[in-house]
Amino acid sequence: MVLQKKICLLGAFSVGKTSLIQRYVNQLFSEKYLTTVGVKIDKKQVTVGNTALSLMVWDLAGEDDFTQIRSAHLRGLSGYIVVIDGTRQNSFTVALALHERVRTELGQVPAVFALNKSDLKDQWLISHEQIRTLAQLGYPVIETSAKLGLGVEEVFMGLARQLVPEKVN
Amino acid sequence: MFSAEELSSEASTQRSQPINTARPASESLESLDALEQLRALLLGADYEILYDLRQQLLDRERYSLHVADIISEALTLRAQQDDSLTDALSTTIESAVSHSVEINPNRLANALYPVMGPAIRKSIQEVLHQALDTFNYLLEQSLSVRSLAWRFDAWRTGRSYSEVVLLKTLVYQVEQVFLIHRETGLLLQHVVSPQAITKDPELISSMMTAIQDFIKDSFNVTSDTSLKTLQLDEVSVLFNQGPHAVVAAVVRGNPPAELNRLLGEVNEQLHRQFIYALKTFQGDGQPFKSTQPVLERCLKTQLRLKKRFPWLAILALVTLVGAAAWWTYQYYQQQGLVQQALAALRSEPGLVVVDFQNTQDGYQFEVLKDPQARDPLSVIQPLQSLASKVTALKVTTKPYLAMEPEFVLGRAKQILQPPAEVELELAANTLKVTGQSDLPWQQKLQQSWPLIAGIDALDLSEFKVEDSSAAQFDQQLRTLTAKIEALRFYFSSGSSVVSDAQAHVKQALPLILELLETARSVGKMPQVSISGATDETGTEITNGRLAKERALAMRDYLLEQGLPASVIAIVKPDTGLRNERSIRYQVDLF
Numbered sequence: 001m002v003l004q005k006k007i008c009l010l011g012a013f014s015v016g017k018t019s020l021i022q023r024y025v026n027q028l029f030s031e032k033y034l035t036t037v038g039v040k041i042d043k044k045q046v047t048v049g050n051t052a053l054s055l056m057v058w059d060l061a062g063e064d065d066f067t068q069i070r071s072a073h074l075r076g077l078s079g080y081i082v083v084i085d086g087t088r089q090n091s092f093t094v095a096l097a098l099h100e101r102v103r104t105e106l107g108q109v110p111a112v113f114a115l116n117k118s119d120l121k122d123q124w125l126i127s128h129e130q131i132r133t134l135a136q137l138g139y140p141v142i143e144t145s146a147k148l149g150l151g152v153e154e155v156f157m158g159l160a161r162q163l164v165p166e167k168v169n
Numbered sequence: 170m171f172s173a174e175e176l177s178s179e180a181s182t183q184r185s186q187p188i189n190t191a192r193p194a195s196e197s198l199e200s201l202d203a204l205e206q207l208r209a210l211l212l213g214a215d216y217e218i219l220y221d222l223r224q225q226l227l228d229r230e231r232y233s234l235h236v237a238d239i240i241s242e243a244l245t246l247r248a249q250q251d252d253s254l255t256d257a258l259s260t261t262i263e264s265a266v267s268h269s270v271e272i273n274p275n276r277l278a279n280a281l282y283p284v285m286g287p288a289i290r291k292s293i294q295e296v297l298h299q300a301l302d303t304f305n306y307l308l309e310q311s312l313s314v315r316s317l318a319w320r321f322d323a324w325r326t327g328r329s330y331s332e333v334v335l336l337k338t339l340v341y342q343v344e345q346v347f348l349i350h351r352e353t354g355l356l357l358q359h360v361v362s363p364q365a366i367t368k369d370p371e372l373i374s375s376m377m378t379a380i381q382d383f384i385k386d387s388f389n390v391t392s393d394t395s396l397k398t399l400q401l402d403e404v405s406v407l408f409n410q411g412p413h414a415v416v417a418a419v420v421r422g423n424p425p426a427e428l429n430r431l432l433g434e435v436n437e438q439l440h441r442q443f444i445y446a447l448k449t450f451q452g453d454g455q456p457f458k459s460t461q462p463v464l465e466r467c468l469k470t471q472l473r474l475k476k477r478f479p480w481l482a483i484l485a486l487v488t489l490v491g492a493a494a495w496w497t498y499q500y501y502q503q504q505g506l507v508q509q510a511l512a513a514l515r516s517e518p519g520l521v522v523v524d525f526q527n528t529q530d531g532y533q534f535e536v537l538k539d540p541q542a543r544d545p546l547s548v549i550q551p552l553q554s555l556a557s558k559v560t561a562l563k564v565t566t567k568p569y570l571a572m573e574p575e576f577v578l579g580r581a582k583q584i585l586q587p588p589a590e591v592e593l594e595l596a597a598n599t600l601k602v603t604g605q606s607d608l609p610w611q612q613k614l615q616q617s618w619p620l621i622a623g624i625d626a627l628d629l630s631e632f633k634v635e636d637s638s639a640a641q642f643d644q645q646l647r648t649l650t651a652k653i654e655a656l657r658f659y660f661s662s663g664s665s666v667v668s669d670a671q672a673h674v675k676q677a678l679p680l681i682l683e684l685l686e687t688a689r690s691v692g693k694m695p696q697v698s699i700s701g702a703t704d705e706t707g708t709e710i711t712n713g714r715l716a717k718e719r720a721l722a723m724r725d726y727l728l729e730q731g732l733p734a735s736v737i738a739i740v741k742p743d744t745g746l747r748n749e750r751s752i753r754y755q756v757d758l759f
Contacts, residue, residue, distance in 0.1 A: 003452040004355040004371065038383060041375040053452075056355060056375045072382030076353030078452065165451070 002052045011083035012094035013062030016116040019146035079110035086124035110162030119145040305482030340471040341422030349415040354378025357457040411436040413447035531561025539571035541579040577623030601628040642691040649684040650756040665718035698755040
């Protein structure tokens with residue numbers, strides 16, 4: 001049995017969402033969709049226990065002062081990954097706002113926080129206090145580096161494990 | 170008016186309270202509690218009616234009887250309203266038919282028997298008709314002037330021929346149909362026409378949903394409207410939005426309005442059939458596998474080609490049938506001739522057909538031939554002229570000895586070459602020789618017959634040998650003897666000297682030598698005696714001595730001339746001659 005699940009990658013502009021998934025998914029559409037339509041969809045297939053999951057990964061254009069994530073794109077999602085750029089304080093704020101927005105619109109949904117750019121950890125501006133705040137939200141917080149390919153698989157698997165119903169798994 | 174559920178609920182509520190279901194109306198009011206009294210006061214006679222109605226619902230038998238009265242009308246009414254009855258019953262009926270076939274296949278077979286024949290005939294007719302149309306279409310595509318023009322266009326524009334054909338002939342073709350979960354944009358099912366090329370349908374399904382959302386958001390359209398069509402060049406995507414699912418059809422060409430209606434019908438049908446699965450969809454596409462046949466109804470194609478009489482296909486078929494008939498005729502002709510040739514060769518004495526096969530050069534017969542038999546080619550000569558039109562008849566021969574009596578007899582005659590007076594017959598492998606012959610042939614017969622294959626014995630009971638040569642030799646010897654004994658050689662008076670004897674020797678010597686040879690040839694040995702004679706003068710003693718000297722002198726002379734000494738046996742005096750000064754010869758054969 002293959003379960004299809006819609007998941008979204010959320011985060012501020014240029015936090016590395018696209019880079020994060022670039023090498024780990026089946027790509028059909030080019031990156032220009034992100035700037036034109038505001039979303040690019042890729043597919044990642046993972047297996048959790050005995051369950052095969054086909055994750056439809058909606059890579060939403062990064063949110064900033066000029067771009068807002070469309071609510072319609074969030075509809076029907078089964079889980080999401082919030083990506084934070086450790087070197088940008090603002091991305092932390094945007095991430096929490098996005099997380100709160102999803103919770104408001106869709107309720108409690110499986111999620112994972114990805115602290116990206118771990119290869120530049122010496123330049124991180126996010127404090128341990130903030131990371132602790134994230135962890136207290138009750139979702140997995142995983143350090144990632146799209147550049148070095150670190151932690152990416154764990155992010156997807158961390159979310160996938162939450163998506164598989166207990167009785168199925 | 171109460172619904173069945175409400176009444177049933179009430180009934181279950183009341184079931185918790187002890188109610189005497191056997192209680193009639195005539196029971197005295199004194200036994201009722203306060204609630205019962207109040208109920209009786211409020212409802213009166215209606216209570217009894219309601220009570221009876223409840224009992225009717227609770228009693229399965231009574232309820233079934235009531236439903237049985239109206240079930241046909243109810244089904245008819247619902248069938249007139251929509252197709253939901255068909256959808257609802259189809260699974261049950263399918264299961265029931267499967268179950269019936271499993272239990273007793275004959276029952277369904279007997280029921281279907283009257284319609285199976287016509288259905289099969291119609292189906293075959295339809296298939297043949299379609300095959301003819303397809304065949305004609307293919308021929309037109311490859312042979313017609315129009316197809317050549319399209320090929321030229323394809324070459325000129327750099328497109329593939331199939332693209333050009335599609336552009337020229339296609340009104341529209343539904344290449345793919347997606348069934349998409351409306352809320353998540355996830356793909357529930359996907360069907361694709363055989364000619365179409367498709368990419369990852371799951372991704373496309375999600376992306377189409379994203380694009381719809383993008384358009385809706387971008388242009389601030391009201392939320393109850395939705396995207397109906399996307400179009401780019403000759404490709405368009407038609408969307409039919411249902412409450413829980415979207416049917417999206419990718420169409421090449423100009424889709425007709427009916428296609429939108431069809432998508433709507435299909436979407437409605439799927440909502441009716443799969444409403445629960447759609448509402449509770451959690452990413453498992455398994456329940457939607459059975460939607461495939463319904464979605465395939467949307468894979469429509471319409472070509473611009475007009476329906477024409479398939480003359481090209483008919484012509485090609487007629488040609489094919491004609492060629493097949495001609496080939497069959499030729500084949501049977503050829504087979505007939507081969508069989509005739511085979512029969513002729515087999516019936517010919519002294520020929521044995523050991524093999525025959527069809528080769529590239531014609532039919533090849535392998536024949537064993539007795540030297541006495543006819544040439545096989547001359548046997549099949551009458552058929553050669555006919556056969557040359559369809560095939561060639563060729564013969565290879567290998568020698569063998571036939572054991573048939575006529576061939577054994579022929580072989581005997583060829584080997585023995587009997588004289589005219591001799592006749593040969595063969596009976597039970599015995600060669601019977603009749604008549605007479607000379608000795609040499611008889612000797613030849615004796616030497617040769619054991620070597621003739623097929624002859625085990627010789628019958629000479631009616632055969633005689635005539636030895637004419639012996640008589641001839643006797644006669645020859647007698648002639649030579651007479652000639653030799655007639656010879657005389659004369660001496661001078663009182664002399665025994667042989668003089669001037671060359672002429673005598675020339676005559677005598679060849680005769681004696683011929684006698685010697687002839688006698689030897691018949692196994693005899695000649696002996697020539699020489700005796701001398703004298704005249705009457707002189708005394709008897711002197712004459713006697715002179716006669717002997719004359720015979721000796723001739724003997725010596727002949728020996729000198731080369732006569733073998735063995736021939737000259739003795740010299741004896743001639744007693745029969747008087748007054749003759751000569752010698753003479755006497756021949757004896759031993």
